[in-house]
Amino acid sequence: MAVTALAAAVVAGVAAPAGAAAAGQQSRPELQEAIQTFVDIGFAGMHLRVHDQRGEWVGSAGVRKLGDAAKPPVNGRFRIGSNTKTFVATVVLQLVAEGKIGLDTPVHGYLPEFALDRRITVRMLLQHTSGVFNHTGDYYNGTAMPGLPSTGEEWVDNRFRTYQPDELVRFALSKPALFTPGTDWNYSNTNYTLAARLIEKVTGRSYAEEMQRRILRPLRLWGTVVPGAWSGIPGPHAHGYYRYQDDGQPKTVDVTRQNPSLLFAAGDMISTTEDLHTFFSALLGGKLLPAPLLAEMRTPHPKSGFGLGLRVQDASPNCGGTLFFHNGSTIGYGALMYSTPDGSKTLTASITSGDADIDLVADYPKALDKLLNEVFCGGAVRGQSG
Template identity: 75%
Template sequence: MPQVVRRVGVTALAVTLLAGVAGVAGVAAPGVATANSVALPKAAAGQDRPELQKAIQAFVDSGFAGVQLRVHDQLGDWVGSAGVRKLDEAAKPPTNGRFRVGSVTKTFTATLVLQLVAEGRIGLDSPVVDYLPRFGLDRRITVRMLLQHTSGVFNYTGEYYPDGTVAPGIPAAGKEWVDNRFHTYRPEELVRLALSKPARFEPGTDWSYSNTNYTLAGLLIEKVTGRSYAEEMKRRILRPLGLSGTVVPGARLGFPGPHAHGYYRYQDAGQWKTVDVTRQNPSLLSAAGDMISTTKDLQTFFSALMGGKLLPGPLLAEMRKPHPKSGDYRYGLGLFVQDTGPNCVGTIFHHNGSAPGGYGALMYGTPDGSRTLTASVTTGDAAIDPAQVFPKELEKLVTEVFCDGRTEVG
């Protein structure tokens, strides 16, 4: 099987099942470049990229409600959308629209933690319990293990085991989530629930994606800096890069600007129902997945990160190093690593994400940040299984952008 097919399919499934269910320009903060230093060239006005428009239309044709896509490559910037902003309306999703990025948040969180490592305020291989003693964590769990998902700590949104068994956590799917989607959770509450469950494995001995790791990372940031996670994210990354469309919403339900609506289809008493879940409380995912952003802001952030503007070289190299136990997922510190093969661009990095309902997000880039793909996908009322449909369309899109449309790769 071509490498790009295998890598994309596995990671898309991780997005659907893990990320969602399981789930001041000119003034730079320490270690951060200004927005001006990562400016990207503009595409020619009216540039036609029918192959990209076709790729996002395919998502809509397969049952998704809407897509917005931004690509930066050797031809410059291209932005487009397909589908609808809202069911029963004709308007397309706004290309400057905000959307819930889900686990893309983890890359932001990992970057912030590594900035503190660069400043000597956190030890990457230091025990987390030294910073957060109140939780009584196993002393073998290090900061690195949180960022690479090797701590073994139970995932508070539920554990899904290879044999098909499930250890339930806080519902992040189905009618239970729909009925409870406005509830506010405190990060400490989420962590304590996870720690009340048996660990999945001994620290450092295996790999398993867990939202608890990044909720702990958010609390670690707060403990070390004396500021809230949201304040520190704004101070270090959002304001310096000029990411005006990105927010850390906390428990706020709505959107701070133009946006497409997201929908969730579920069963209730044997009947299928579709509900608008645009307004939901993202505190369930905290620093593991609560952020709202735009395709432009994600492109600016990822280009800056990949281009070495946010972290010193040695720490960026650590971030990009997949842990051997992560297998086909190839996960480093807040990043997935994907090999597209010799007929494409080679290695790319990414982190996708999804909110529990309604929204999916894509963020991909080459090692130097010169070629990026950022996108949002919204679900509608079609009777589709995203875990089956999404990987196929994602594979086509990634191939179009990073293999110049070639289907024979690897």
């Protein structure tokens, strides 16, 4: 996860006291200490939810808003960034299960208007092996390639602009392919914008409607929305901030309100830690996909550790052997979503950035490693940060 990345129905809710713990939950100071570490390295706030053999634990650290002493609300909503991709991949695979989409069928046949390379299959979109340029900017073989405004002052000035999904795709396709489809791996938000357009084409309904129909309503994920171009966050939430260079001087701006259409289906959704737990536990527990397709989803590409819409991480045997996860970020917000293979132990969290420069190369991985160690290894084994 990085701090920078790359109208919805307002869901009514009554905010719990900021930072309030679940009634009757066990005291787990090691978890509170682990999330405090993120605040200590410069994040504005964090709230965490853990489900394991000891039950549910929720807690928060830091502040809800700069200049405000209140902690982030533990039932707060937040921008989940690329965790959106796991939701989208699940819907695509449900359509595969119904025979409406072929996993290894060329995408061109479904979306001929884009004149895609006929070798690009649905699987390649979900696994990031299509070679399609990332419309938010790319970095491949040591070369940085700019995309649509996604960082710095240019993003700040354009953060309320509305992008159309086809505009994003056509921009990406105006750039040369990074490699022959299927021969390499490169993370591209455009893959999932295309996947959502695929959902819309074969169902005749919008990506947001299909997400509601297939996942959000059946699982009662009342705190989760697909916001489209709406810039707000419904219900209780912490504020996110962006620190950038303005004429050579550091400047911090509140970016809680931002138009997420730049990340259509790749990072636009809003959710809660409770809803992410419910979704990921149901997915890995086999409640959303038939076993053969769940197995496909969980099979990692050898170069990247990415399956179809989620990532796979080997861990020590003391930590359960394997973790499945997908973290996400958009400017101002980060999201964590981890689980054991059967969905019985999960970690979901929201992180907000503030007015500090954070070392994402050294300090952030150490903080994440400490948290994963406490949750999945009982504090006994140093795991990978992913």
